[in-house]
Each structure stands twice: as structure tokens, then as C-alpha cells.
Amino acid sequence: ETGVTQTPRHLVMGMTNKKSLKCEQHLGHNAMYWYKQSAKKPLELMFVYNFKEQTENNSVPSRFSPECPNSSHLFLHLHTLQPEDSALYLCASSQAAGVGEKLFFGSGTQLSVL
Amino acid sequence: QQQVKQSPQSLIVQKGGISIINCAYENTAFDYFPWYQQFPGKGPALLIAIRPDVSEKKEGRFTISFNKSAKQFSLHIMDSQPGDSATYFCAASRNTGNQFYFGTGTSLTVIP
Numbered sequence: 001e002t003g004v005t006q007t008p009r010h011l012v013m014g015m016t017n018k019k020s021l022k023c024e025q026h027l028g029h030n031a032m033y034w035y036k037q038s039a040k041k042p043l044e045l046m047f048v049y050n051f052k053e054q055t056e057n058n059s060v061p062s063r064f065s066p067e068c069p070n071s072s073h074l075f076l077h078l079h080t081l082q083p084e085d086s087a088l089y090l091c092a093s094s095q096a097a098g099v100g101e102k103l104f105f106g107s108g109t110q111l112s113v114l
Numbered sequence: 115q116q117q118v119k120q121s122p123q124s125l126i127v128q129k130g131g132i133s134i135i136n137c138a139y140e141n142t143a144f145d146y147f148p149w150y151q152q153f154p155g156k157g158p159a160l161l162i163a164i165r166p167d168v169s170e171k172k173e174g175r176f177t178i179s180f181n182k183s184a185k186q187f188s189l190h191i192m193d194s195q196p197g198d199s200a201t202y203f204c205a206a207s208r209n210t211g212n213q214f215y216f217g218t219g220t221s222l223t224v225i226p
Contacts, residue, residue: 004157040123042116043158043203043216056213090157102148103214105157 003027006091006106013081014114021076021109023091029104031097032074034066037088037108049074050097081113117141118206120217127224133191135220137204140185144206148214149178149189152201161202162189194224 004025013019025032034046048056049068063085065077074091088108094101120137127133137147145166150158164171164178164187171178177190191198204217 042218045213102160107157
């Protein structure tokens with residue numbers, strides 16, 4: 001399989017649950033990103049990893065915890081989420097983090113928090 | 115504060131017509147302006163991008179027009195087709211850092 005793969009595609013969780021989103025890229029890229037997409041809002045950058053090191057954390061609440069064990073895999077661990085966290089969570093990768101780098105997005109995980 | 119403002123929110127165009135989506139920005143440090151296309155159930159995909167050293171870039175039926183002095187750029191889709199129906203996002207980034215600033219998206223519907 002090529003490109004950026006995200007699992008699961010859909011997730012429903014209660015506010016007390018703990019779950020994880022997984023992203024895998026098969027493009028040989030060195031940078032990986034988590035974005036949040038809410039209706040009628042701009043895509044919000046959450047985290048950036050470049051060569052496995054976290055380089056950006058856009059003031060994301062601690063109930064979202066990223067993990068990047070290697071350049072091909074990225075996780076987003078979720079715990080004690082709020083209903084307003086319901087959104088489409090997109091993973092992306094690029095050759096390296098920097099200006100003009102083409103972002104390759106996965107299809108996203110549609111998260112619903114009850 | 116929204117770094118990139120996009121309009122319209124939605125657009126309906128007849129097949130064969132021209133679709134025009136506009137974006138405006140404030141930060142003069144931005145120097146890379148991509149457009150992404152997103153189909154339902156899919157992530158955004160890069161469509162076309164421009165840097166401010168040129169005023170226009172064309173790829174097939176898709177053209178970006180860039181007005182540096184007005185801090186505006188737009189996407190023109192010529193001979194619009196039903197298969198172009200998607201959500202389009204403009205974005206901007208600056209010459210340092212890893213941040214792309216996205217617009218709020220335009221939902222385009224091309225009717226046969």
C-alpha cells in the first residue's frame with residue numbers, strides 16, 4: 001500500500017475512554033503532522049515531527065498526546081476528551097518539515113466524543 | 115486571528131463554466147501559496163502552488179493568479195467539470211517554520 005494510511009477511519013468514544021489514532025506513511029518521508037479539521041474552520045496544525053523529533057506543538061491540550069516511534073509511524077493518544085474535540089483528525093507527511101514542502105494527507109479519522 | 119481568509123464558502127457552477135475562489139492574507143512574510151483539493155471521505159491533496167515571484171501559474175485547467183501588492187491570490191478552474199466538485203482550501207506559509215495557514219475552504223459543486 002502506498003501513501004498515508006490512517007486507522008481507524010471512524011471512532012466513537014466516551015469522555016472517560018482512552019484511545020489511539022494511528023498513522024503510517026509509505027513514502028519515505030521524514031516529517032509527519034497531525035491536523036484537526038472542523039466544519040467551516042481552517043485546518044488546525046496540532047503537532048509536527050521532523051526526523052522523529054517534535055518541532056511544533058500548537059498549544060494543544062494535554063489530553064492529546066502524540067508519539068512518533070520512527071519516521072514512518074505517528075500516533076495520537078487520546079484521553080478524557082471533550083465533545084468539542086469531535087472532528088476529523090488528519091495525518092500528513094512531507095519529505096522534511098519546511099517551506100514549500102508538499103503535504104501528503106491521509107483520509108483521516110472521524111472522531112465523535114459522546 | 116485568521117491568517118488566511120477564503121471566499122466564497124460555497125460555489126455552484128454550470129458545467130463548462132469558470133470557478134473562481136479567492137483568498138487574502140496579511141502576513142507579508144508568507145512566500146508559498148498552495149491550493150488543496152479535498153473529496154468527501156478523503157484527505158486534502160495538493161492541486162497547484164505558487165510563489166510570489168510570479169503573478170500567475172497554470173496547470174491544465176487550473177490557474178493561480180497572485181497579486182502581491184493586494185495580498186490576494188485566487189484559483190481559477192476553467193471548463194469546470196462535475197468531477198471538480200470538491201472542497202478547495204488555500205494556504206500560505208512563510209520562509210521559516212513548519213506552519214501552513216489554511217483558509218476555511220470552499221465547497222464547489224459543478225452541475226451538469
